Amino acid sequence: MARTFVGDQTVGNTNRVVGTYGYMALEYAFRGQFSTKSDVFGFGIMILEIEVLRCIHVGLLCVQQRPVDRPNMPSVILMLGNDSELPEPKPPGYFTETDSQERVHISRKPDSFSKNTITMAEVEGR
Template sequence: MEERPLELVDDIQGESCALSEVLRCIHVALLCVQQRPDDRPSMSTVVLMFGSDTVLPQPKQPGFFTERNVVDAESSASKNDSSTKNEITITLLEPRDLELS
């Protein structure tokens, strides 16, 4: 949206990558994170999207979005009386010890 796709490219890549390839990768990535799972392409479709020059569908609303502009986010939050808080939990799985008898 800000028309600065090369900011997403690793500095090590430098200018060795083609802008059209960067834009296609971003476009496919946006298709993969759409709000509704049914709107997301399958992995085989993603492979086809990268392997061809066909026109890609326009992505819809992403499933996860965070506001980058803190000033705008604060002003819009102050207009609303309610707020939400997103929390993330991490579960570490550990195997059980097997006792041999």
């Protein structure tokens, strides 16, 4: 939008709104008012998309079911800090999905255990 400005113009108005609504500043999309800040809005949305998508992708790599498939922390830092292509994550681990050996270990009851209790108190005015 900034290209449509003339000379030292900093704000403008239009009757014809063009572009992709998700990237448009609200004042432009609804009232046709544009400024150099309209471009900043669209750029901000684009940056959020790029940073958030990469973070989600790295997060999915970190929660893969098999520990051997998960990256180490130095690799995670590198993945977040550069533009290299990321590997496709395998399905994430779920608490309900365990190996049969883990299931046997979890299902065994310990010989001794402690019972945690909690006391609730309500404060009432006089």
